[in-house]
Amino acid sequence: MSQHILRTYDDELMEVRSVVVRMGGLAAEQLAEAMQALKELDTDLAEKTRQGDKQLDALEALAETTVIGVFARRAPVADDLREVVSALKMTTMIERMGDYAKNIARRSMSIAEGQGVILMPHLLEDMAAEAHEMIHEVMDCYVKRAADDAIAVWERDEQLDNMYNAAYRQILARMMEAPEQIAVLSHYLMIAKNLERIGDQATNVAEQVYYAITGDILEEARQKRDGAASESVGE
Amino acid sequence: MLNAAIESENEALSPPKMTIRDVHVHYGDIHAVKGVTLDLRPDQVTALIGPSGCGKSTLLRCMNRMNDTIADCRVEGQVFLDGQDIYDSQIDVVQLRARVGMVFQKPNPFPKSIYDNVAYGPRIHGLATDRDALDEIVEASLEKAGLWQEVKDRLDQVGTALSGGQQQRLCIARAIAVNPEVILMDEPCSSLDPIATAKVEALIDELSARYAIVIVTHSMQQAARVSQKTVFFHLGEMIEYGDTTQMFTAPREDRTRDYITGRIG
Numbered sequence: 001m002s003q004h005i006l007r008t009y010d011d012e013l014m015e016v017r018s019v020v021v022r023m024g025g026l027a028a029e030q031l032a033e034a035m036q037a038l039k040e041l042d043t044d045l046a047e048k049t050r051q052g053d054k055q056l057d058a059l060e061a062l063a064e065t066t067v068i069g070v071f072a073r074r075a076p077v078a079d080d081l082r083e084v085v086s087a088l089k090m091t092t093m094i095e096r097m098g099d100y101a102k103n104i105a106r107r108s109m110s111i112a113e114g115q116g117v118i119l120m121p122h123l124l125e126d127m128a129a130e131a132h133e134m135i136h137e138v139m140d141c142y143v144k145r146a147a148d149d150a151i152a153v154w155e156r157d158e159q160l161d162n163m164y165n166a167a168y169r170q171i172l173a174r175m176m177e178a179p180e181q182i183a184v185l186s187h188y189l190m191i192a193k194n195l196e197r198i199g200d201q202a203t204n205v206a207e208q209v210y211y212a213i214t215g216d217i218l219e220e221a222r223q224k225r226d227g228a229a230s231e232s233v234g235e
Numbered sequence: 236m237l238n239a240a241i242e243s244e245n246e247a248l249s250p251p252k253m254t255i256r257d258v259h260v261h262y263g264d265i266h267a268v269k270g271v272t273l274d275l276r277p278d279q280v281t282a283l284i285g286p287s288g289c290g291k292s293t294l295l296r297c298m299n300r301m302n303d304t305i306a307d308c309r310v311e312g313q314v315f316l317d318g319q320d321i322y323d324s325q326i327d328v329v330q331l332r333a334r335v336g337m338v339f340q341k342p343n344p345f346p347k348s349i350y351d352n353v354a355y356g357p358r359i360h361g362l363a364t365d366r367d368a369l370d371e372i373v374e375a376s377l378e379k380a381g382l383w384q385e386v387k388d389r390l391d392q393v394g395t396a397l398s399g400g401q402q403q404r405l406c407i408a409r410a411i412a413v414n415p416e417v418i419l420m421d422e423p424c425s426s427l428d429p430i431a432t433a434k435v436e437a438l439i440d441e442l443s444a445r446y447a448i449v450i451v452t453h454s455m456q457q458a459a460r461v462s463q464k465t466v467f468f469h470l471g472e473m474i475e476y477g478d479t480t481q482m483f484t485a486p487r488e489d490r491t492r493d494y495i496t497g498r499i500g
Contacts, residue, residue, distance in 0.1 A: 078491075078496050
């Protein structure tokens with residue numbers, strides 16, 4: 001797209017974009033660290049992840065200030081308006097991803113410190129890999145202004161939902177088989193939900209990326225097949 | 236494609252107050268307006284935007300034949316007011332300009348009293364039978380223009396002594412006084428401060444319930460604030476026509492986007 005006559009306007013929009021991209025990268029990193037802490041029951045790494053969430057909070061605040069500045073000085077319209085409105089919404093979504101990663105880190109500490117430690121179900125590792133990839137891909141779409149790829153990320157959420165449903169059933173079955181493990185398995189159930197929510201947020205970001213680029217609303221075309229969603233497993 | 240959009244809109248809405256069909260304007264060898272087709276609704280504000288020299292003011296001036304006064308100006312195509320061709324030789328141009336009033340960039344009150352500024356049109360068009368009727372028209376017009384409370388105790392004061400914003404609202408009152416059906420505004424706020432601008436915009440908003448209003452403006456924010464429809468012109472061509480909200484959030488044409496966002500096209 002062509003440049004603004006006022007170069008400083010371009011600079012400000014670049015600053016907004018740069019904060020969004022930094023937040024996306026940080027959220028992916030937070031997730032990876034939280035999952036490593038969980039896998040290795042490394043409480044130091046879990047604590048580091050928890051503290052890392054503050055960086056995301058600070059970046060979200062920076063994005064907000066920058067976007068408000070753009071509104072006040074530039075009165076953006078058309079593509080610029082969509083860009084800054086979407087950026088503001090995306091930073092909130094990415095910050096939520098960080099919160100979910102923090103929750104996973106916190107639960108890994110509880111598991112490590114608790115009685116009767118059991119190993120993480122493999123499905124959670126697969127879910128985390130999927131969620132991690134979704135974050136990377138959606139940020140890639142944002143940087144490359146690739147609306148069609150954003151649709152692909154959005155559609156990918158179904159796969160993560162299916163994985164969540166499988167993990168949910170598997171953990172529930174293990175709870176029934178070994179009621180004495182319910183406490184620790186509950187943590188894993190919540191972690192599965194956190195991972196599924198990260199995927200939802202990545203999907204929401206994909207919608208914003210699509211809107212920012214095209215000006216069209218990406219309608220949800222598929223039925224969520226989250227059979228477990230109706231059950232009270234959220235936190 | 237633009238014409239098709241206008242045609243399809245016609246099927247859904249009440250009849251337009253003014254219909255412009257394939258209008259071309261030439262100033263000597265210069266082709267200033269190139270085949271514009273546009274409908275103006277009776278209860279809508281339409282904003283004409285575009286860079287200087289794009290033909291928007293020229294088109295505005297076609298709507299009440301203000302271009303007639305320019306020696307080498309040639310207008311082709313048709314402009315209908317309630318179905319009647321305003322370029323028909325039988326048309327009384329003075330009557331036409333009462334029905335299609337105009338407010339200019341710079342407030343231009345007559346060097347007369349506030350009262351006489353507003354009473355001028357009704358007098359020459361014979362709209363008042365006696366002084367009481369004229370008083371009523373003057374008061375009602377100033378009231379509609381949001382100026383009555385500010386000037387009611389000094390109607391004998393010369394209009395040019397008012398502030399810029401008040402002078403512009405006086406000019407609007409003057410236009411309203413002859414019961415127009417369409418009001419044309421050519422950058423009506425360009426010489427006004429933000430408060431006076433806000434008052435004129437509030438007035439436009441209020442008047443839009445009764446009149447078809449067309450406003451030429453260089454302020455994108457003003458176009459976005461006051462209009463329901465926006466038309467973007469470039470080099471004499473109508474590039475895009477649409478709902479103002481759509482135009483300012485997701486314009487269809489790159490040239491529109493480049494202009495309203497301040498990009499180098």
